[in-house]
Amino acid sequence: MGLKRVSFVDSLRGFSLLGILLANLVIFQFGMHGALKNLSSQSEGDFVRVFIGGSFMPIFTLLFGFSFIKLIESVREKGMKSRWIILRRSKGLILLGWLHTTFLWEGDILLYYGCMILFLLPFINRRAKTIIIWASIFFVFSVAIMMNINLVSQQISRI
Structure with missing residues (x-):
């Protein structure tokens, strides 16, 4: 029984890894905390943050979830x-x-x-309905946390 690969997913994974490498080149040069501060302009920092880091990491994370599901399916096919x-x-x-x-x-x-x-x-x-309910709960919870962090940081900046 041969290993079945999904070539589109492998290509997308390689593309996202290239993008993550591009995003991390600045970090490799200046360190984790000084990376975006050492770019020549604010617009360069915004470009790196939004179009490189903010685009490729979600793709890679989505592929992580896809691979997780494929792993479960593969293991179950083997009867394990x-x-x-x-x-x-x-x-x-x-x-x-x-x-x-x-x-x-x-x-x-x-x-x-x-x-x-x-x-x-x-x-x-778990059933799809159960997963959707839990995903909704976690989404609302994470939004509430982010809003709270934003409010706290605004209050700290006023001091």
């Missing part, structure tokens, strides 16, 4: 229990991300993806 394999992959991503963040570069995302898999585990085998 998906939760243990997913848990093992999550632990591997967390370990690799922690090592990478600690010893190489602070902008690594593998640690967060590994933690996100742990967060998604309870939603495997």
